[in-house]
Amino acid sequence: MVSLGSVILSDELLLTGLDSSVPVVVDAKRTLGGRQVVRTDPSPGGRSLSLDGKNHFTYDQKDAVQELAALRQAVTLVHHRGTFTVLIVGVQLDPSPKLKDPLGTNWLSGSILLLEV
Numbered sequence: 822m823v824s825l826g827s828v829i830l831s832d833e834l835l836l837t838g839l840d841s842s843v844p845v846v847v848d849a850k851r852t853l854g855g856r857q858v859v860r861t862d863p864s865p866g867g868r869s870l871s872l873d874g875k876n877h878f879t880y881d882q883k884d885a886v887q888e889l890a891a892l893r894q895a896v897t898l899v900h901h902r903g904t905f906t907v908l909i910v911g912v913q914l915d916p917s918p919k920l921k922d923p924l925g926t927n928w929l930s931g932s933i934l935l936l937e938v
Contacts, residue, residue, distance in 0.1 A: 823872070825909070825933065826896035828885040831877035836900045838870035838935075870898075870907060870935040878929035883914050886933055895938050907935040 823830040848860045889896055890909035898905045914931035 910934040
């Protein structure tokens with residue numbers, strides 16, 4: 822199950838951006854003897870992620886995600902690749918005019934842009 826906040830999404834969505842490098846905090850200081858000491862620590866968050874799908878979004882899902890984005894608050898993303906706390910940066914979903922389900926609902930393709938916090 823894939824969910825973004827309270828919105829349930831398709832299990833077929835790809836989560837991209839996880840393979841980007843993890844930000845690292847670097848601190849360099851000199852000792853009293855003049856030697857340089859460098860410390861590094863991974864810094865969580867800051868990665869740009871996106872949920873991508875072709876014909877896997879509905880208009881109701883798009884509206885619900887846009888409402889979450891308008892709140893400008895961190896939400897929990899649950900995906901089969903992990904659980905993350907993210908901000909919704911943008912929603913880029915366009916209709917797929919060739920695909921309609923029997924109820925007449927158009928499917929949308931595109932991405933939900935996220936920033937890990």
